Amino acid sequence: MRARLAALVLAVALAGAAAAAEVGQSALDKRAALLEQELRCLVCQNQTIADSNASLAQDLRREIREQLAKGASDQDVKDYMVARYGDFVLYRPPLRARTVLLWAGPFLLLALGAFFAWRRVTRRRAAEAELPADERARAAKLLE
Amino acid sequence: MSRGWIVGVFVALVGVLAVGLTLNPREVPSPLIGKPAPAFELPLLEAPAKRFSEKDMIGQVWVLNVWASWCPPCLQEHPVVTALAKDDPAPVIGLNYKDESANALAWLKRHGNPYRLVAQDLDGRIGIDYGVYGVPETYVIDRQGVIRYKHIGPMTPEVVRERIRPLVKELRGAG
Numbered sequence: 001m002r003a004r005l006a007a008l009v010l011a012v013a014l015a016g017a018a019a020a021a022e023v024g025q026s027a028l029d030k031r032a033a034l035l036e037q038e039l040r041c042l043v044c045q046n047q048t049i050a051d052s053n054a055s056l057a058q059d060l061r062r063e064i065r066e067q068l069a070k071g072a073s074d075q076d077v078k079d080y081m082v083a084r085y086g087d088f089v090l091y092r093p094p095l096r097a098r099t100v101l102l103w104a105g106p107f108l109l110l111a112l113g114a115f116f117a118w119r120r121v122t123r124r125r126a127a128e129a130e131l132p133a134d135e136r137a138r139a140a141k142l143l144e
Numbered sequence: 145m146s147r148g149w150i151v152g153v154f155v156a157l158v159g160v161l162a163v164g165l166t167l168n169p170r171e172v173p174s175p176l177i178g179k180p181a182p183a184f185e186l187p188l189l190e191a192p193a194k195r196f197s198e199k200d201m202i203g204q205v206w207v208l209n210v211w212a213s214w215c216p217p218c219l220q221e222h223p224v225v226t227a228l229a230k231d232d233p234a235p236v237i238g239l240n241y242k243d244e245s246a247n248a249l250a251w252l253k254r255h256g257n258p259y260r261l262v263a264q265d266l267d268g269r270i271g272i273d274y275g276v277y278g279v280p281e282t283y284v285i286d287r288q289g290v291i292r293y294k295h296i297g298p299m300t301p302e303v304v305r306e307r308i309r310p311l312v313k314e315l316r317g318a319g
Binding site: 043056088 | 173174175176267268269271272273274276277278
């Protein structure tokens with residue numbers, strides 16, 4: 001009876017440990033997967049490391065997992081990649097003097113478009129308002 | 145909007161796109177330029193018991209050429225590397241990247257070995273440290289062990305003539 005109880009306790013403890021290890025593993029996997037989707041594969045420039053089958057992408061996936069397992073933060077991994085391949089590896093480039101246009105460009109274009117639209121509308125209104133008196137009289141006659 | 149405006153915007157757009165067409169999206173500026181060459185100690189391809197480190201080259205201007213026997217552009221580049229090594233403005237060291245020793249040795253035997261020596265990066269880890277992503281790649285490293293230039297893809301005779309030689313000359317001249 002006692003042996004059986006001990007076996008049961010041991011089994012439960014082992015299962016718990018295995019489950020804990022699994023949770024640890026999957027949390028790391030999740031972080032690695034997120035990072036892999038943020039990093040560009042330079043061999044095939046329009047794919048992320050997660051999507052690419054290039055051998056370099058495989059190596060980098062291995063490297064990312066190893067670094068995370070060693071306790072590196074997500075930022076550490078990104079810094080590691082940027083130090084080697086430059087900002088270009090980041091799918092979300094950092095805001096710097098060189099990249100201001102990249103970030104602000106769409107808003108500038110939107111503002112430009114809004115400006116022209118506004119100007120057009122106000123001009124048309126002005127044109128409507130400035131109908132000469134004789135034409136206005138003719139229009140009024142036609143409308144009667 | 146007046147017609148002048150539309151033409152102006154169109155011309156500006158054509159200008160921007162024309163400049164874009166002349167750029168090479170594969171030439172990603174390397175963050176390693178101006179930084180110390182990443183440290184390594186690797187076995188030599190032809191004598192794996194011996195090791196080579198980038199520190200062995202301190203005091204000399206040298207060229208590091210990353211290649212592999214499985215890489216067709218490396219074969220295309222091979223005559224250019226050979227000419228550069230023969231002319232010897234600076235020692236050319238090979239970094240054999242993710243290759244098999246037997247294949248690499250056979251490749252050198254068949255096409256000729258232009259390298260002063262070849263270090264072996266079997267698992268590509270040193271390649272990662274050097275930001276290698278498209279073999280062949282070539283680095284010019286100065287006397288202090290700082291990377292001064294990086295060329296991605298096969299070197300052409302023009303690249304050697306217009307970039308690498310003048311830079312090596314300048315670096316050697318600069319004490």
